[in-house]
Amino acid sequence: MVDVPSDVLAGIPPAEVGEVDLYHPRSWWTRYVFSQDAKVIAVQYAITAMAIGMVALVLSWLMRLQLGFPGTFSFIDPSQYLQFITMHGMIMVIYLLTALFLGGFGNYLIPLMVGARDMVFPYANMLSYWIYLLAVLVLVATFFVPGGPTGAGWTLYPPQAILSGSPGQEAGIIMMLLSLILFIIGFTMGGLNYVVTVLQGRTRGMTLMRLPLTVWGIFTATVMALLAFPALFVASVMMLFDRLLGTSFFMPTLVEMGQLGKYGGGSPLLFQHLFWFFGHPEVYIVALPAFGIVSDLISTHARKNIFGYRMMVWAIVGIGAMSFVVWAHHMYVSGMNPKFGFFFATTTLIIAIPTAIKVYNWILTLWRGDIHLTIPMLFALAFIITFVNGGLTGLFLGNVVVDVPLSDTMFVVAHFHMVMGVAPIMVVFGAIYHWYPKVTGRMLNETLGRFHFWVTFLGAYAIFFPMHYLGLLGVPRRYHDIGGTAFVPASAHDLNAFMSIAALIVGFAQLVFVFNMIWSLFKGKEAGGNPWNATTLEWQTPQTPPAHGNWGKELPVVYRWAYDYSVPGAARDFIPQNEPPASLTPKGAHP
Amino acid sequence: MAETVLTNAERRRTTATGWQGIVADWSSDQRAFKNVSWGKAMMWIFLLSDTFIFGCFLLSYMTARMSTTVPWPNPSEVFALTIAGQHIPLILIAIMTFVLISSSGTMAMAVNFGYRHDRRKTAMLMLVTAAFGAAFVGMQAFEWTKLIMEGVRPWENPWGAEQFGSCFFMITGFHGTHVTIGVIFLIIIARKVWRGDFETERRGFFTSRKGNYEIVEITGLYWHFVDLVWVFIFAFFYLW
Numbered sequence: 087m088v089d090v091p092s093d094v095l096a097g098i099p100p101a102e103v104g105e106v107d108l109y110h111p112r113s114w115w116t117r118y119v120f121s122q123d124a125k126v127i128a129v130q131y132a133i134t135a136m137a138i139g140m141v142a143l144v145l146s147w148l149m150r151l152q153l154g155f156p157g158t159f160s161f162i163d164p165s166q167y168l169q170f171i172t173m174h175g176m177i178m179v180i181y182l183l184t185a186l187f188l189g190g191f192g193n194y195l196i197p198l199m200v201g202a203r204d205m206v207f208p209y210a211n212m213l214s215y216w217i218y219l220l221a222v223l224v225l226v227a228t229f230f231v232p233g234g235p236t237g238a239g240w241t242l243y244p245p246q247a248i249l250s251g252s253p254g255q256e257a258g259i260i261m262m263l264l265s266l267i268l269f270i271i272g273f274t275m276g277g278l279n280y281v282v283t284v285l286q287g288r289t290r291g292m293t294l295m296r297l298p299l300t301v302w303g304i305f306t307a308t309v310m311a312l313l314a315f316p317a318l319f320v321a322s323v324m325m326l327f328d329r330l331l332g333t334s335f336f337m338p339t340l341v342e343m344g345q346l347g348k349y350g351g352g353s354p355l356l357f358q359h360l361f362w363f364f365g366h367p368e369v370y371i372v373a374l375p376a377f378g379i380v381s382d383l384i385s386t387h388a389r390k391n392i393f394g395y396r397m398m399v400w401a402i403v404g405i406g407a408m409s410f411v412v413w414a415h416h417m418y419v420s421g422m423n424p425k426f427g428f429f430f431a432t433t434t435l436i437i438a439i440p441t442a443i444k445v446y447n448w449i450l451t452l453w454r455g456d457i458h459l460t461i462p463m464l465f466a467l468a469f470i471i472t473f474v475n476g477g478l479t480g481l482f483l484g485n486v487v488v489d490v491p492l493s494d495t496m497f498v499v500a501h502f503h504m505v506m507g508v509a510p511i512m513v514v515f516g517a518i519y520h521w522y523p524k525v526t527g528r529m530l531n532e533t534l535g536r537f538h539f540w541v542t543f544l545g546a547y548a549i550f551f552p553m554h555y556l557g558l559l560g561v562p563r564r565y566h567d568i569g570g571t572a573f574v575p576a577s578a579h580d581l582n583a584f585m586s587i588a589a590l591i592v593g594f595a596q597l598v599f600v601f602n603m604i605w606s607l608f609k610g611k612e613a614g615g616n617p618w619n620a621t622t623l624e625w626q627t628p629q630t631p632p633a634h635g636n637w638g639k640e641l642p643v644v645y646r647w648a649y650d651y652s653v654p655g656a657a658r659d660f661i662p663q664n665e666p667p668a669s670l671t672p673k674g675a676h677p
Numbered sequence: 678m679a680e681t682v683l684t685n686a687e688r689r690r691t692t693a694t695g696w697q698g699i700v701a702d703w704s705s706d707q708r709a710f711k712n713v714s715w716g717k718a719m720m721w722i723f724l725l726s727d728t729f730i731f732g733c734f735l736l737s738y739m740t741a742r743m744s745t746t747v748p749w750p751n752p753s754e755v756f757a758l759t760i761a762g763q764h765i766p767l768i769l770i771a772i773m774t775f776v777l778i779s780s781s782g783t784m785a786m787a788v789n790f791g792y793r794h795d796r797r798k799t800a801m802l803m804l805v806t807a808a809f810g811a812a813f814v815g816m817q818a819f820e821w822t823k824l825i826m827e828g829v830r831p832w833e834n835p836w837g838a839e840q841f842g843s844c845f846f847m848i849t850g851f852h853g854t855h856v857t858i859g860v861i862f863l864i865i866i867a868r869k870v871w872r873g874d875f876e877t878e879r880r881g882f883f884t885s886r887k888g889n890y891e892i893v894e895i896t897g898l899y900w901h902f903v904d905l906v907w908v909f910i911f912a913f914f915y916l917w
Contacts, residue, residue: 109885206715209884274726282718293706316729320737333843336743351745351838356737432703520744
C-alpha cells in the first residue's frame with residue numbers, strides 16, 4: 087500500500103535544517119548515567135523494572151510454597167503471606183509492567199519509530215526515570231522497615247489497610263502510598279513526553295495512520311495513564327492523610343481492638359471508586375502496548391501486512407475510551423445500587439467487541455502468511471492463546487450474577503493472571519527477543535530462547551489453568567491456609583502442590599532468560615541492522631545500536647505505512663517505510 | 678532536538694477550514710496541531726491531567742459532604758470576618774477571588790507585551806502577577822491561621838462533620854501549592870525576560886535549550902488554569 091499524499095510527491099524538502107539542538111553528553115556520567123538520550127533512559131527503565139520484577143517473582147515462589155505445601159514452611163506466617171501477595175501484585179502491575187511497557191519500550195521505540203531524534207523534552211524524560219527509581223527504592227525499603235511492607239492486598243482497600251490488625255500498618259502502608267505518589271509524578275513527566283512526541287514530533291511523511299501499531303498502543307496507553315493515574319494520586323494522598331493526620335476520608339466509625347476508633351463518617355466505597363477508576367484503565371494501560379507490539383511481531387514474522395490496520399487503530403482507541411466507563415465491575419459485591427451493576431456489566435461486555443476485532447485481525451494476519459516460527463513469533467502466538475483464554479473468563483466475571491459467586495475466589499486470580507499477567511508478559515518476552523538485536527547489536531541465543539519459551543508457556547498453563555477449577559470449587563483467594571475446609575476435596579490440595587512445582591520451574595526458566603540476555607550481550611551472534619527484514623523505521627537507522635540522535639545528518643522521510651510485507655511485484659518481501667515509491671526513484675537506483 | 682521545520686503546513690491550512698481543516702491536520706505528517714509548539718502542547722496535556730486531579734479531589738469532597746450523617750458547617754458563617762464592627766460573610770474569600778482573577782488580567786497583558794519583545798513591561802507585569810499570587814497565598818495563610826485558632830483541624834472542628842476540615846485543608850492546600858509553584862515560575866521567567874535571555878538565545882541552566890517569548894504564554898496557561906480551578910473551588914466549597 088503506497089499511499090503517498092500528492093504534495094509529498096511534488097518533491098520533499100529536507101526534514102530538518104540548521105544545527106541539531108540535541109543535548110550532547112560531555113562525560114561518561116551524562117552519557118550513561120544521567121543521560122538525556124531516550125534510548126539510554128529506556129534501558130535504565132527496563133533494567134530497573136526487570137530487577138524489581140525479579141523481587142516480585144521470588145515473592146510469588148514464596149506464596150506458591152505456602153499454598154502448595156501449607157504448614158511445611160514455618161517461616162511464612164499469615165502476615166508475611168499477606169505482605170507477599172500485596173507486594174507481588176503491586177510490583178508486577180505498576181512497577182514492572184507499566185514501567186517496562188511505557189518507560190522501557192515507549193522510550194526506546196517511540197522516537198525511533200516516528201523518526202525523531204529523541205523525545206521532545208529529554209531533560210524531563212531523564213527526571214522521569216530518576217523519580218521512578220526513587221519510587222522503586224522507597225518500595226524496596228518497605229521490606230526493611232519495622233512491621234515490614236503493607237499486607238493490605240494490592241488494592242489497598244481501607245479501612246483495613248490502615249487499621250492496626252493489618253501487617254505493615256506501622257510504616258509499610260505510608261511508604262507504599264508515598265512510593266505510588268512518586269511513581270505517578272515520575273510517570274507524568276515521561277508520559278507528557280511520549281504523547282507530545284507522537285503528536286508533534288514525527289518526521290516528514292509520518293502521518294498518524296502510518297504509525298506502527300506499537301506506537302499507537304503505547305500512545306493510547308499513555309494518554310489513558312495521564313487521565314487515570316490522577317485518581318490513584320488523589321486516593322493515595324487522602325489515605326495518607328487518613329493514616330498520618332487522622333482524617334476520615336475513607337474511614338467510617340468503627341470499633342478497633344474493643345475500642346471505639348478515632349475515625350468517623352468516611353466512605354470506604356469512595357476509595358474503591360477512585361482506585362478502580364484508576365485500576366481498570368490500568369489493565370488496558372498494560373494491555374494496549376501489548377496489543378500494539380504483538381501486532382507488529384505477528385506482521386513481521388508472518389511476512390504479511392497486518393489485517394485491517396485502520397480497524398486495529400480504532401479498536402485501540404475505542405478500548406482506551408471504553409475502559410474509563412467500566413470500573414465498577416470490580417465492585418459488584420461492594421454494595422452498589424443494582425442498576426449500576428447493569429450499566430457496568432453492559433459496558434464491560436461491549437468492550438469485548440473491539441477486543442474481538444483485534445483477535446480476529448491477528449488471526450487473519452496469520453492466515454496464509456509465511457509464518458516464521460522465530461522466538462518472537464512463538465511468544466506472539468502464546469499471547470493470542472493466553473489472552474483469548476483470559477478474555478473469555480473475563481466475560482464470566484463481567485456478568486453480575488456470574489461474578490457474585492466467583493468473587494474473591496481463585497477463579498478471579500486465574501482470570502487476571504491469564505489476561506493481564508501472562509499475556510502481556512508473553513509480549514514483553516517476544517518484544518525483547520525481537521528488539522534486543524537493535525538495542526545491543528547482537529541476537530539472543532536461539533536454543534536458550536526456545537527452552538525459555540516452552541517452559542514459560544506450558545508452565546504458565548500448568549499454573550493457571552487448574553486455578554480456574556480451584557476457583558469454581560470455591561477456593562478463596564488471599565487465604566494463608568485453607569485448612570480442612572469441607573467443600574475443598576483432597577485432590578484440590580494435590581493440584582495446589584502441582585501448581586506450586588510448576589511455578590518454581592517457570593521461575594527458574596526466567597533465570598535462563600536473564601542469563602541469555604547477559605551472555606548474548608558479549609557472545610551473541612552479530613545481528614546487523616535489520617535481522618528480521620522489518621519495515622519500520624527503527625530498523626533503518628544508519629548505525630546499530632542507533633547512535634545519539636538516531637539518524638545521521640538528515641531525518642528519514644516516510645513514504646508508506648509500516649506493513650509493506652510481501653508486496654506483489656516488489657524485489658524483496660518487505661519495503662521499508664522510508665523507501666521512496668518507484669515513481670520517485672531515479673533510474674538505475676536501488677529499486 | 679530542534680523542532681522540525683514544517684514544510685507543507687501552510688498550504689494545508691489555507692486549503693481546508695473548519696472540520697475539514699481539523700481532519701486535514703490530523704491526517705497530515707509531522708504535527709497534529711500545526712501551529713502549536715512542543716512546549717505549549719505539553720502544557721495543555723499536563724493541564725488536562727491536572728484537571729483530573731482536581732476533579733477527583735472535588736468529587737471526593739462532594740461525596741464526603743453528601744454522605745456524612747453529621748451536619749456540614751455553614752461556610753458563610755465559618756468564613757465570615759468582622760471588620761469595623763460589621764459581620765461580613767465570605768469577605769476574605771471574595772477579596773482572594775478578586776485578587777486571583779485580577780492576576781489573570783495582568784498575566785494576559787504580560788503575554789501580549791512578551792510577543793512584542795517589550796522586556797521591561799513583560800517582566801514588570803509578570804512580577805505584578807506573581808505579587809497578586811503571593812498575596813493570594815498570604816491571605817490563604819491568614820484564613821488557615823484563623824480557622825486553626827478557632828479549633829479547626831483536619832480531623833475535627835467545633836461545628837460539625839469532621840470532613841469539613843479535612844477537605845478544606847486538603848483542597849485549598851493543594852490549590853495553594855499550585856499557586857506557589859506558579860509564583861516561583863513567574864519569578865524565574867520574569868528574570869529571564871528581564872535579563873534578555875530570549876533575545877540573546879541564552880541556553881537554559883537545566884535543559885541547555887534556547888527559549889523564546891512563548892514561555893511567557895505557557896506560564897500564563899498554567900496560571901489561568903490555577904485561576905479557573907479556584908473558581909470551581911470557590912463555587913463548590915464556599916458557595917454551596
